[in-house]
Amino acid sequence: MIYADNASTTKMSKTAINAMLPYFDNIYGNPSSLYAFGQEAKEALEDCRQRAAACLNCEPREITFTSGGSEADNQAIVSAAKAGAKKGKKHIITTAFEHHAVLHTLKALEKDGFEVTYLDVHSNGIVTPQQVSDAIREDTCLVTIMFANNEIGTIQPIKEIGAVCREKKVLFHTDAVQAAGHIKVDVKEQNIDMLSISAHKFHGPKGTGLLYARKGIVLSNIIHGGAQERSKRAGTENIAGIAGMTAALEEACASIDENYNKMLPLRERLIDGLSKIEYSELNGDRESRLPGNVNFCFEGIEGESLLLLLDDKGICASSGSACTSGSLDPSHVLLAIGRPHEVAHGSLRLTINEEFTEEDIDYIIEAVTDVVTYLRNMSPFWRDLVNGVRPHVFAK
Numbered sequence: 001m002i003y004a005d006n007a008s009t010t011k012m013s014k015t016a017i018n019a020m021l022p023y024f025d026n027i028y029g030n031p032s033s034l035y036a037f038g039q040e041a042k043e044a045l046e047d048c049r050q051r052a053a054a055c056l057n058c059e060p061r062e063i064t065f066t067s068g069g070s071e072a073d074n075q076a077i078v079s080a081a082k083a084g085a086k087k088g089k090k091h092i093i094t095t096a097f098e099h100h101a102v103l104h105t106l107k108a109l110e111k112d113g114f115e116v117t118y119l120d121v122h123s124n125g126i127v128t129p130q131q132v133s134d135a136i137r138e139d140t141c142l143v144t145i146m147f148a149n150n151e152i153g154t155i156q157p158i159k160e161i162g163a164v165c166r167e168k169k170v171l172f173h174t175d176a177v178q179a180a181g182h183i184k185v186d187v188k189e190q191n192i193d194m195l196s197i198s199a200h201k202f203h204g205p206k207g208t209g210l211l212y213a214r215k216g217i218v219l220s221n222i223i224h225g226g227a228q229e230r231s232k233r234a235g236t237e238n239i240a241g242i243a244g245m246t247a248a249l250e251e252a253c254a255s256i257d258e259n260y261n262k263m264l265p266l267r268e269r270l271i272d273g274l275s276k277i278e279y280s281e282l283n284g285d286r287e288s289r290l291p292g293n294v295n296f297c298f299e300g301i302e303g304e305s306l307l308l309l310l311d312d313k314g315i316c317a318s319s320g321s322a323c324t325s326g327s328l329d330p331s332h333v334l335l336a337i338g339r340p341h342e343v344a345h346g347s348l349r350l351t352i353n354e355e356f357t358e359e360d361i362d363y364i365i366e367a368v369t370d371v372v373t374y375l376r377n378m379s380p381f382w383r384d385l386v387n388g389v390r391p392h393v394f395a396k
């Protein structure tokens with residue numbers, strides 16, 4: 001099997017698994033208890049907080065452990081919104097191609113009277129600091145823009161956007177779930193006030209993440225209850241998960257350059273290979289892009305059929321369209337970068353990791369080329385394109 005869906009989730013690293021084991025077994029105490037046995041777990045928790053903080057270049061007390069990226073996104077946004085509302089500021093800026101953890105949180109806030117500006121994303125999948133600057137108003141309480149997009153892998157000019165927000169004194173949150181452990185993340189250097197990450201996107205366990213919030217920022221609870229996480233996130237801490245995430249984060253951050261250099265030529269080989277398929281195009285900028293992300297649109301193809309046939313050939317991949325939700329809506333990300341509906345339906349996301357080989361890449365290129373040809377030969381829609389009944393969207 002070739003697992004080319006690493007943006008969806010990753011395999012845990014051995015280091016991360018081993019870091020978790022003691023907390024299922026010997027060190028199972030509750031960190032909130034007073035006896036020495038619980039204190040061992042408490043020490044482990046604080047050790048992880050300090051090490052995770054070092055990876056992001058922040059202070060331990062600026063970190064709140066969460067159940068993942070979604071919870072961290074929710075808490076960051078709701079906290080900024082509540083603080084803003086107290087000062088009569090109820091305007092939030094984001095982009096049209098955020099993850100649903102951000103978009104749906106904002107939709108809920110809109111029902112509570114917040115106004116949200118969704119910045120257009122350029123056709124290359126990048127928003128500019130100028131767009132952010134132009135959109136900021138007197139009543140803006142938050143800018144939330146993802147670090148790297150989960151579908152098309154484009155990397156945003158986070159440091160520059162952060163600088164604009166600092167200058168205008170508006171809080172800046174970034175969903176860095178796809179970035180952390182893959183490209184450099186440094187909250188100080190990159191002018192980030194709040195940031196969300198999720199362990200299972202960098203070879204850590206599922207159900208564990210963290211929220212960084214610069215000191216001075218008051219967080220509101222999403223989960224109410226006990227006094228864990230400085231009373232900002234109730235619930236007995238997932239020590240094993242936190243230990244696994246911390247180990248995975250340290251490991252990934254220490255190998256960012258090495259992994260980048262391994263993956264970049266493979267990504268380029270994959271893009272070159274798939275570009276040879278006629279009437280196809282890469283989605284998103286080729287340069288400002290995660291080293292593991294390749295995302296293509298093929299004219300005259302249904303993404304779901306493509307995925308099923310690739311599965312038969314042992315390739316796990318993903319498509320933008322939300323077939324699992326029962327709707328046939330194409331990806332909001334591809335629509336945001338201006339892909340027409342009929343093309344957005346025929347998308348394919350392949351996300352590789354540092355263990356891929358040239359042989360894997362060549363196998364994928366061959367399989368995708370065969371499957372696209374096969375599906376096009378059966379498609380009445382494709383026949384219309386060939387016969388000139390419908391115009392092509394892409395150049396040959």
Ligand SMILES: *Cc1c(COP(=O)(O)O)cnc(C)c1O
Binds near residue numbers: 070146177178200209
């Ligand atoms: C996966 C992902 C999330 C959600 O993280 P979970 O830990 O699965 O809740 C949020 N944002 C982005 C960009 C993601 O890729």
